[in-house]
Amino acid sequence: MIKFTNVEKTYADGSKSLCNINLGIKQGEFVFLVGHSGAGKSTLLKLLTREEKLSDGRLSVLGEEITKIKTNKIHKYRRNLGIVFQDFKLLNEKTVFENVEIAMRVVGENSKKIRPRVMEVLHRVGIADKCNKYPTELSGGECQRVGIARAIVNKPSIVIADECTGNLDLNNSVEILKLLNEINAEGVTVIMATHDTEILKLQPKRVIEIEQGKIIKDTKRDFYDEAVI
Numbered sequence: 108m109i110k111f112t113n114v115e116k117t118y119a120d121g122s123k124s125l126c127n128i129n130l131g132i133k134q135g136e137f138v139f140l141v142g143h144s145g146a147g148k149s150t151l152l153k154l155l156t157r158e159e160k161l162s163d164g165r166l167s168v169l170g171e172e173i174t175k176i177k178t179n180k181i182h183k184y185r186r187n188l189g190i191v192f193q194d195f196k197l198l199n200e201k202t203v204f205e206n207v208e209i210a211m212r213v214v215g216e217n218s219k220k221i222r223p224r225v226m227e228v229l230h231r232v233g234i235a236d237k238c239n240k241y242p243t244e245l246s247g248g249e250c251q252r253v254g255i256a257r258a259i260v261n262k263p264s265i266v267i268a269d270e271c272t273g274n275l276d277l278n279n280s281v282e283i284l285k286l287l288n289e290i291n292a293e294g295v296t297v298i299m300a301t302h303d304t305e306i307l308k309l310q311p312k313r314v315i316e317i318e319q320g321k322i323i324k325d326t327k328r329d330f331y332d333e334a335v336i
């Protein structure tokens with residue numbers, strides 16, 4: 108469960124980015140976070156990942172009060188999260204396998220478990236045959252599959268995807284959404300920020316709309332077209 112209670116975020120330069128956010132997301136939900144550029148979507152996600160701190164209010168994630176997590180315990184908290192980025196953030200000098208492997212190494216996973224688990228997730232996202240390639244040898248859609256493999260390799264409870272289809276064409280976006288759906292079907296909460304309303308038409312999910320730092324709509328997706336996935 109994720110719970111925002113009266114959350115405010117004002118950046119150091121005085122920009123008020125989030126205002127009185129009250130929001131509950133149950134474990135296993137798939138939520139789209141939408142809004143125009145600058146609405147506050149990334150800020151909300153950065154509060155979840157503890158890249159940014161709340162200015163006021165409360166935020167609890169998986170039973171933990173975010174503001175109370177000590178700096179030296181943040182890495183432990185982040186193990187619950189898998190993060191997928193718009194620009195993939197892959198290491199170009201490392202292979203596909205190594206890009207995913209590194210996520211297991213940094214959390215100190217037992218080396219014997221690493222190879223089978225990495226190969227398992229690479230199969231899962233349909234990119235195992237490219238495990239020895241470098242990111243520069245892959246298409247955008249393939250890079251994002253690697254990004255998803257890296258996000259899920261440590262079995263997170265929550266996947267956070269910030270504009271993860273932003274650099275992809277519609278076909279690739281559909282494939283990435285399918286993958287996120289499958290991951291969600293296994294009980295993982297998925298929160299996906301997007302400003303692309305076409306994406307919302309692809310599947311019936313909860314949509315939370317932010318405008319100028321405020322939630323202006325929260326629906327179980329009853330106002331969008333019929334699902335096509």
Ligand SMILES: Nc1ncnc2c1ncn2[C@@H]1O[C@H](COP(=O)(O)OP(=O)(O)OP(=O)(O)O)[C@@H](O)[C@H]1O
Nearest residue numbers: 118120122124143144145146147148149150151302
């Ligand atoms: N580090 C920062 N310092 C100051 N202001 C910031 C910072 N990061 C974001 N903002 C401001 O906070 C507001 C919300 O930004 P945010 O990045 O959360 O929006 P967004 O909805 O994710 O936009 P986009 O779709 O363009 O990524 C904007 O007005 C932005 O200028």
